Amino acid sequence: MKLSGLIELENVSYHHENDLGESKIILDDISLRIEANTIVSVIAPKDAGLSSLMKICANLMEPSSGNYKNHINKEIIFLPTEPSTFPWLNVLDNMNVMFKENNEYLTREVLNQVGLDGYEDQFPLESSYSFRVRLALARSIITNPKLIVVDESFKYLVDEDRFDIYEKLKALQKIHNCSFLIGTRNLSEALLLSNRIILLAKDPCSIIDDFEVNFTQDSCVELVNNEDFLQKRNRIIDSYRYYKNHQMYRFTI
Amino acid sequence: MNQEPRAIFKYPVATTLLTIVLLYTVFTELMLTGFYPLPKPSVLYTSFCDVYNNYPLKEGFLDTFLLTTVALTFVYLFYKIFGLWLSYIYIHLPAIKHLSNFYKYIPIVFFAGLFIILFDYNYYGEFLFLVMFLIVQLGGVLIKSIENMQQGYFEAYKSLNMDQNLFVKKVLWKGSLVEIKKSLPKVYHKLILVAIGYEYLGLSVGMGKIIKLLIDLQDYYGLFSVMIVMGIYMFVIDRLLDFYSYRTRFWEL
Secondary structure (H helix, E strand, C coil), rough: CCCCCCCEEEEEEEEEECCCCCEEEEEEEEEEEECCCCCCEEEEECCCHHHHHHHHHHHCCCCCEEEEEECCCCCCCEEEECCCCCCCCCCEEEEHCCCCCCCCHCCCCHHHHHHCCCCCCCCHCCCCCHHHHHHHHHHHHHHHCEEEECCCCCCCCCCHHHHHHHHHHHHHHHHHCCCCEEEEEEHHHHHHHEEEEEEEECCCCCCEEEEEEECCCHHHHHHCCCHHHHHHHHHHHHHHCCCCCCCCCCCCC | CCCCCCCCHHHHHHHHHHHHHHHHHHHHHCCCCCCCCCCCHHHHHHHHHHHHHHCHHHHHHHHHHHHHHHHHHHHHHHHHHHHHHHHHHHHHHHHHHHHHHHHHHHHHHHHHHHHHHCCCCHHHHHHHHHHHHHHHHHHHHHHHHHCCCCCHHHHHHCCCCHHHHHHHHHHHHHHHHHHHHHHHHHHHHHHHHHHHHHHHCCCCCCCHHHHHHHHHHHCCHHHHHHHHHHHHHHHHHHHHHHHHHHHCEEEHH
């Protein structure tokens, strides 16, 4: 029996109307399907409507037209760009904010998986940005979701933390058997994390390429020096060069 | 090389104020003899002594101080105890916010007049008037803070499938309490002005009554010296409330 995808988008479009009543097409005819136990990255240029797409995928926004099919009901978690941790709650309470009572055992286990064990009593603002991103990631995992939609959540991290979080995220995906849908403008991030990469164009946002990535290495440092990695990165750059009269969008490489 | 900022740049407001006072003293006492655009410090001191000896300044100050601080403490505790329930009510009945707008449409002086007539110039009337004023002011802060709560928190609420009551209890109310604490110095400034205005109109008790007497007797130097003392008092209260508000936001320390 073929397993159905976790979520499916069929010819989804999204229009935004400004105060003057002018309508702008943000997303145009997007179809995609996210399977179980995968990490899918969506690369898009700046202001291309990536956040809108991520929110539609996370069931936080309704598309203007097309079908959004959700086969996992409420088991989707959205991780916004800014880690929305609550400053007045400590790590333990932040992790259990959606539960009536704190589950200390499970909390410690998940905190350990993101590298925050021993910080249960700390407050988010006492800590670094990377700490808050890890906390938001751990809080998403603790609910045991089937899909986590990440909307450029790692873009303000420094490289040192970035590689560590990528490796932790890949480990989390294997431990918890969940899927990740990662929206990003960072080509290396997409290549280092994903099994599949989808490229989006701008004005309007539509899919221009969709390909599989299967690197065997788990270490990010090893991966970035891999020949295959560099080839895949060039493929993304070439795809964007080819699109729209060889204009290259600005990306973080 | 990083250097500690010098004290003069560390406390710009205090430094500027001290400089103005120093220049004012030097100019009026030593240089501009015979020409007084503003009263000299020595004249102000004499005037203040006159006011202190000839008017019920101590009683007036004590009346205003007690009425305002007791009213503020009472209403603040009311919000600390019942704020969570008020937040629930607001979430389920958002139209209640129009109640906090009625000062915009009906001038506060109308309510002051009403209370003066109803309570025949006594402490209870002023206390009830100040309590009503504070309930509306802090209610406005509560509603505004709920409305302006970070979008990310609402996304987290939807995404984490939080129970609405749990979200109000752990996030909205706690976040709003922070804003209420932050607003206390500003609200107290307004409260003092409203209290003095009420006392001035009611000719009953407090600093408003003394100010009215000073104006009627055209003792402008006395009035000026009382204003300076009131300014110092408000500054001290402002610092104390600010300190309290800051200390209770322990996660920012």
